[in-house]
Amino acid sequence: MIEVKELKKGFGGDELVLKGISTTFEKGKTNLIIGQSGSGKTVFLKCLLGLFRPTEGKILYDGQAYSELSSEKQRTLREQMGMVFQGSALFDSMTVEENIMFPLKMFTKQRKAERRERANEVIKRVNLINANNKLPSEISGGMQKRVAIARAIVNNPKYLFCDEPNSGLDPRTATLIDNLIQEITHEYEITTIINTHDMNSVMEIGEKIVFLQKGHLAWEGSKETIFKADNDDVTNFVYSSDLFKKVREAVIKENQ
Structure with a gap:
């Protein structure tokens, strides 16, 4: 907390x-x-x-x-603390596995074999099987985010x-x-x-x-409560996208 x-x-x-x-x-x-x-x-x-x-x-x-x-x-x-950055912030010259092992190298005294074992545990957890030796430029944006998440949680x-x-x-x-x-x-x-x-x-x-x-x-x-917020600023933020404008219009029409 x-x-x-x-x-x-x-x-x-x-x-x-x-x-x-x-x-x-x-x-x-x-x-x-x-x-x-x-x-x-x-x-x-x-x-x-x-x-x-x-x-x-x-x-x-x-x-x-x-x-x-x-x-x-x-x-x-x-x-x-683990951090997932907006642009993933992966090291371009490191493989997926090396990127994820980096915090362990920085903050622990684990041997390389231990670091690799832990990295592979989180690689499996975020569904990045068979991506260990790929560079960030060789994987999709969504996969890069998974690498960033894996790196953020590798230190528990x-x-x-x-x-x-x-x-x-x-x-x-x-x-x-x-x-x-x-x-x-x-x-x-x-x-x-x-x-x-x-x-x-x-x-x-x-x-x-x-x-x-x-x-x-x-x-x-x-x-569950944000649509009922008694605050104009919140309401304007919530309904700023086209999708939620349509939701609001449908709710208003239903209540008429």
């Missing part, structure tokens, strides 16, 4: 990007951060990752306040962060990636946080949804 208490973040000057956010991200659930461009999603995610130091407030990881930990304990905590993280994991994927592949992330979250009891603008992802796996608006937490709930 990650608890956020009155989080504020600025970069000099009077204007804050994050303006006192308090929320909880639950273990074993897919927690989504959504909002329009400029709402503070990326800054919020970087604060959660420890890349930005909050101006005020606290972030607690299973009861531990990051800002109160020693440098050594902060490093240990960061090692418990307690916390998994995903930044726009469906970026650049076709709708069918995007749904498969969403479902894979959710399955892994449930299976390994990870606290997963996904930064997204994709309403299809929201409706597919949005077990806990945090909606940011101009640096404020404007609404939170689930995919």
Whole structure:
């Protein structure tokens, strides 16, 4: 579990990007951060990752306040975090297997044979059989995302962060990636946080949804309650895509 208490973040000057956010991200659930461009999603995610130091407030990881930990304990905590980047961020010159083994080489003292065995366990888990020796340029975008997910979970993280994991994927592949992330979250009891603008992802796996608006937490709930949100900003965001405009029109017509 990650608890956020009155989080504020600025970069000099009077204007804050994050303006006192308090929320909880639950273990074993897919927690989504959504909002329009400029709402503070990326800054919020970087604060959660420890890349930005909050101006005020606290972030607690299973009861531990990051800002109160020693440098050594902060490093240990960061090692418990997995990250799936928007563009996958794979090393072009490394094979699939080498990309996935990389965190093990960086953060563990395992022998190469042990690292390879663990890499193959997660390769199997994300359905990338027979791709071990391929380079990123030799596989599809969807497969690259699977490699990124495998690399993110190879160290058995307690916390998994995903930044726009469906970026650049076709709708069918995007749904498969969403479902894979959710399955892994449930299976390994990870606290997963996904930064997204994709309403299809929201409706597919949005077990806990945090909606940011101009640096404020404007609404939170689930995919079951988002259509009933009493908030114009949330409503406008939800119905911004053509698909959900049609859903809304159908609901209005049915109720007339």
